[in-house]
Amino acid sequence: MLARRTLGRIAAQPQVLGAAPSGARNMATLREIELRLKSVRNIEKITKSMKMIASTKLAKAQRAMQAGKQYGIANSEVFEHSPAEHSGKRKLFLVISSDKGLCGGIHSSVSKATRRAIADKDVPVEADSPIMVVGDKAKAQLSRALGKNLVLTFNQIGRDIPTFADAAGVADLIMKSGVQYDGITIVYNQFVSAISYESATMEVATEASLKESSGFKAYEMEEDVTKDLAEFSLANAIYATLTESHACEQSARRNAMDNASKNATDMISKLQMQYNRGRQAAITNELVDIITGASAL
Template sequence: MATLREIELRLKSVRNIEKITKSMKMIASTKLAKAQRAMVSGKEYGIANAEVFKNAPADEPAKRKLIVVISSDKGLCGGIHSSVSKATRRLINDPESGIDPSSPIMVIGDKSKAQLSRALGQNLSLSFNQIGRDIPTFADAAGVADLIIKSGVEYDSIAIVYNKFISAISYEATVVEVESEEALKESAGFKAYEMEDDVTKDLAEFSLANAIFAALVESHACEQSARRTAMDNASKNAGEMIGRLQMQYNRGRQAAITNELVDIITGASAL
């Protein structure tokens, strides 16, 4: 049975935690509004990419994919990291997907990197951090795309795994395909026109940066919404725990006062 002093200290600790979680919820709410505005603008890049690949589809499905996983370096935001990690493992291990199990993986964010390194450590080729601490910019995406292209990793196409924003309280892991330079050259839509090699190369690089940017801003919005929800739940749990501890403290204090009164009355009766 906990003493009154122990209950009092625990009450103080839980109240401090509640203050922190409420503050974090307010900060996440403010950041979410900014992230949603950035996401609306960034989605235009993804729409343009989808239109290009729709009119120039690859002739054959790619077997060796480069999987780019997008999460973040921060925690306390629910299951956004495990969501993309599980989707990546399903993509690699599913025999119906036709993907080579040795396909390379590149990860943006330390949290998913730590999760994937335990299950698919042999597939990890490159990782990025310190991206998305604030609202992601196209410069961030272009830098990642440039490092991917210069990494020398061989692949037939790129699959970007990220969290798709559904609403302020829900998201889901999604995979978007980005065709490689060779796939664009060999597609019937591009063969119909005479183009210089540099045009296709530049388009492939720009399309990759576009796709990464669209995924980054949407994943960032998911992170802020998930953090707000997580901090809201944590604040409610702390409030419920405070109520239980306060009741336990009051009962213990009442019992202590009753025992003291019994002792006083017993002593007075003895005299």
């Protein structure tokens, strides 16, 4: 008798442990879809707000970029008729990025360009060439592949529109770092349009290369003049690339948030359709149960 009762209890249990009745399972699924819909709607609100903020900042960044480009143009005109002599294989790579994310692949663009420049066999560059990074995002990427080459990093630059004081501070720290190099290459993102950008490089003359230049040898200058000119030209180049990279970052963030908002809208429509179908199925099952019970009575 006891064995029959035990077998009856086992038979009465669900086939799968922890399984709920079909009606309860449908309601749980509807509850999960409802919670997911709520979270996706909140994400859509955030991405739309970030898109509006990035659009506002992009207009300011473009105006600052136009002003920064004037520094770069003036800097190139100084050395147009008396180019510096770039000698030596040991180059200093200055990578321009930022501390913020959610802007697509803008940081990986300069990281990949730096790795290609060092690994390029057509251009004579030493494998242990020093690397300095502006921004924590590119620093994290390059530390995995070229961690031994990193000698100096800068952060908290570019949180707002970069200024010439920021560029001058970076140039001053580079000159005082004591790192040995034969040339300076700045790797940055070049602004193509409001929806596109590409990685680019800019060569900057050093103090030693200016002294070896035939155009500068024609004039008698003191030691401090050449050093100050090299530091000032480096600050000009850094400022021009900082402002252009900042404009690229705001453009990429706006495009990324726009794509994220569109994806969230598509996901909301799919989840809403799935929720409606599940709700209709649950109502239909309840009606079938009611009709079946009424027929039995």
